[in-house]
Amino acid sequence: MKIALASDHGGFELKEIVREYLTEKGYEIMDLGTYNTDSVDYPDYGLKAGQEVASGNVDRGIVICGTGIGISISANKVKGIRCALCHDVYSAEMTRAHNDSNVLAMGGRVVGRDLALRIVKAWVESDFEGGRHARRIDKITEYENKC
Ligand code: RB5
Numbered sequence: 001m002k003i004a005l006a007s008d009h010g011g012f013e014l015k016e017i018v019r020e021y022l023t024e025k026g027y028e029i030m031d032l033g034t035y036n037t038d039s040v041d042y043p044d045y046g047l048k049a050g051q052e053v054a055s056g057n058v059d060r061g062i063v064i065c066g067t068g069i070g071i072s073i074s075a076n077k078v079k080g081i082r083c084a085l086c087h088d089v090y091s092a093e094m095t096r097a098h099n100d101s102n103v104l105a106m107g108g109r110v111v112g113r114d115l116a117l118r119i120v121k122a123w124v125e126s127d128f129e130g131g132r133h134a135r136r137i138d139k140i141t142e143y144e145n146k147c
Helices: 012-024 042-054 069-075 089-097 113-125 132-146
Strands: 002-007 028-031 060-065 083-085 103-107
Touching: 002 012, 002 042, 012 028, 012 060, 012 113, 042 060, 042 069, 042 103, 060 069, 060 113, 069 083, 069 103, 083 089, 089 113, 103 113
Parallel strands: 002 028, 002 060, 060 103, 083 103
Antiparallel strands: none
16 A cells, blocks of 8 residues: 655654654555654645545555644545544544545644554554445535535
Protein backbone atom coordinates (compact mmCIF):
# COMPACT_ATOMS: atom_id res chain seq x y z
CA MET A 1 0.00 0.00 0.00
CA LYS A 2 1.30 3.44 -0.94
CA ILE A 3 0.54 6.19 1.59
CA ALA A 4 0.99 9.96 1.27
CA LEU A 5 2.02 11.79 4.43
CA ALA A 6 1.65 15.53 4.90
CA SER A 7 1.79 17.91 7.84
CA ASP A 8 2.23 21.52 8.76
CA HIS A 9 4.79 22.61 11.39
CA GLY A 10 2.39 21.61 14.21
CA GLY A 11 2.32 18.04 12.91
CA PHE A 12 5.88 17.76 11.67
CA GLU A 13 7.28 15.80 14.60
CA LEU A 14 4.47 13.26 14.56
CA LYS A 15 4.68 12.94 10.77
CA GLU A 16 8.31 11.92 11.11
CA ILE A 17 7.36 9.30 13.73
CA VAL A 18 4.56 7.95 11.53
CA ARG A 19 6.86 7.86 8.48
CA GLU A 20 9.47 5.86 10.33
CA TYR A 21 6.83 3.44 11.67
CA LEU A 22 5.14 2.85 8.30
CA THR A 23 8.44 2.51 6.46
CA GLU A 24 9.56 -0.13 8.95
CA LYS A 25 6.29 -1.99 8.37
CA GLY A 26 7.00 -2.04 4.62
CA TYR A 27 4.55 0.60 3.39
CA GLU A 28 5.62 2.79 0.49
CA ILE A 29 5.58 6.44 1.56
CA MET A 30 5.17 9.65 -0.43
CA ASP A 31 6.31 12.40 1.95
CA LEU A 32 4.71 15.67 0.86
CA GLY A 33 6.26 17.75 3.64
CA THR A 34 6.56 19.91 5.52
CA TYR A 35 10.19 19.06 6.18
CA ASN A 36 10.97 21.13 9.29
CA THR A 37 9.23 23.15 12.01
CA ASP A 38 9.18 26.48 10.17
CA SER A 39 5.68 27.92 10.13
CA VAL A 40 3.62 26.97 7.05
CA ASP A 41 -0.08 26.95 6.12
CA TYR A 42 -1.93 23.67 6.74
CA PRO A 43 -4.29 23.99 3.71
CA ASP A 44 -1.31 23.67 1.35
CA TYR A 45 -0.52 20.25 2.83
CA GLY A 46 -4.05 18.95 3.38
CA LEU A 47 -5.02 19.82 -0.18
CA LYS A 48 -1.84 18.32 -1.64
CA ALA A 49 -2.34 15.02 0.19
CA GLY A 50 -6.01 14.94 -0.80
CA GLN A 51 -5.12 15.48 -4.45
CA GLU A 52 -2.57 12.65 -4.45
CA VAL A 53 -5.16 10.27 -3.01
CA ALA A 54 -8.00 11.45 -5.25
CA SER A 55 -5.87 11.16 -8.39
CA GLY A 56 -4.87 7.59 -7.49
CA ASN A 57 -1.15 8.33 -7.18
CA VAL A 58 -1.32 6.80 -3.69
CA ASP A 59 -3.82 4.49 -2.04
CA ARG A 60 -4.35 6.53 1.11
CA GLY A 61 -3.15 9.61 2.98
CA ILE A 62 -2.33 10.60 6.53
CA VAL A 63 -2.39 14.32 7.37
CA ILE A 64 -1.28 15.96 10.60
CA CYS A 65 -1.44 19.52 11.94
CA GLY A 66 -1.47 20.82 15.50
CA THR A 67 -5.05 19.79 16.22
CA GLY A 68 -5.75 17.78 13.07
CA ILE A 69 -8.77 20.00 12.46
CA GLY A 70 -7.52 22.49 9.88
CA ILE A 71 -5.73 19.91 7.79
CA SER A 72 -8.72 17.52 7.85
CA ILE A 73 -11.08 20.29 6.74
CA SER A 74 -8.65 21.08 3.91
CA ALA A 75 -8.27 17.48 2.74
CA ASN A 76 -12.05 17.05 2.77
CA LYS A 77 -12.42 19.88 0.24
CA VAL A 78 -10.86 17.64 -2.43
CA LYS A 79 -13.48 15.75 -4.40
CA GLY A 80 -13.50 12.07 -3.51
CA ILE A 81 -11.77 12.51 -0.17
CA ARG A 82 -13.23 11.10 2.99
CA CYS A 83 -10.85 12.35 5.67
CA ALA A 84 -11.47 11.26 9.26
CA LEU A 85 -9.97 13.01 12.26
CA CYS A 86 -9.25 10.28 14.82
CA HIS A 87 -7.75 10.47 18.26
CA ASP A 88 -8.76 7.02 19.45
CA VAL A 89 -8.32 3.50 18.08
CA TYR A 90 -12.04 2.65 17.97
CA SER A 91 -12.81 5.60 15.67
CA ALA A 92 -9.87 4.69 13.45
CA GLU A 93 -11.22 1.16 12.98
CA MET A 94 -14.79 2.28 12.52
CA THR A 95 -14.02 5.00 9.99
CA ARG A 96 -12.40 2.38 7.76
CA ALA A 97 -15.18 -0.17 8.32
CA HIS A 98 -18.12 2.22 7.93
CA ASN A 99 -16.89 5.33 6.10
CA ASP A 100 -14.19 3.83 3.88
CA SER A 101 -12.08 6.84 4.83
CA ASN A 102 -9.17 7.32 2.48
CA VAL A 103 -7.35 9.94 4.54
CA LEU A 104 -6.63 9.86 8.28
CA ALA A 105 -6.04 13.11 10.19
CA MET A 106 -4.49 13.49 13.62
CA GLY A 107 -3.33 16.35 15.80
CA GLY A 108 0.34 16.32 16.64
CA ARG A 109 -0.37 18.45 19.71
CA VAL A 110 -3.23 16.20 20.80
CA VAL A 111 -1.99 12.62 20.76
CA GLY A 112 1.25 11.16 22.01
CA ARG A 113 3.52 8.88 20.02
CA ASP A 114 2.23 5.50 21.22
CA LEU A 115 -1.46 6.28 20.84
CA ALA A 116 -0.84 7.87 17.44
CA LEU A 117 0.91 4.74 16.18
CA ARG A 118 -1.89 2.50 17.50
CA ILE A 119 -4.37 4.69 15.63
CA VAL A 120 -2.29 4.48 12.45
CA LYS A 121 -1.94 0.68 12.77
CA ALA A 122 -5.70 0.23 13.27
CA TRP A 123 -6.50 2.51 10.36
CA VAL A 124 -4.12 1.01 7.79
CA GLU A 125 -5.06 -2.55 8.74
CA SER A 126 -8.86 -2.17 8.84
CA ASP A 127 -11.07 -2.91 5.85
CA PHE A 128 -14.28 -1.37 4.58
CA GLU A 129 -17.35 -3.52 5.35
CA GLY A 130 -19.39 -2.43 2.32
CA GLY A 131 -23.11 -3.33 2.29
CA ARG A 132 -25.35 -0.69 3.84
CA HIS A 133 -22.28 1.47 4.46
CA ALA A 134 -21.57 1.60 0.73
CA ARG A 135 -25.09 2.91 0.12
CA ARG A 136 -24.45 5.76 2.55
CA ILE A 137 -21.12 6.66 0.97
CA ASP A 138 -22.78 6.59 -2.44
CA LYS A 139 -25.10 9.35 -1.20
CA ILE A 140 -22.12 11.54 -0.35
CA THR A 141 -20.51 10.84 -3.72
CA GLU A 142 -23.78 11.57 -5.50
CA TYR A 143 -24.01 14.96 -3.76
CA GLU A 144 -20.37 15.69 -4.59
CA ASN A 145 -20.96 14.88 -8.24
CA LYS A 146 -23.93 17.27 -8.37
CA CYS A 147 -21.90 20.19 -7.00
C1 RB5 B 1 -0.82 26.05 13.56
O1 RB5 B 1 -0.39 26.81 14.63
C2 RB5 B 1 -2.18 25.42 13.89
O2 RB5 B 1 -3.17 26.37 13.79
C3 RB5 B 1 -2.46 24.25 12.96
O3 RB5 B 1 -1.44 23.31 13.10
C4 RB5 B 1 -3.74 23.50 13.19
O4 RB5 B 1 -3.89 23.13 14.52
C5 RB5 B 1 -4.95 24.09 12.60
O5 RB5 B 1 -6.05 23.51 12.63
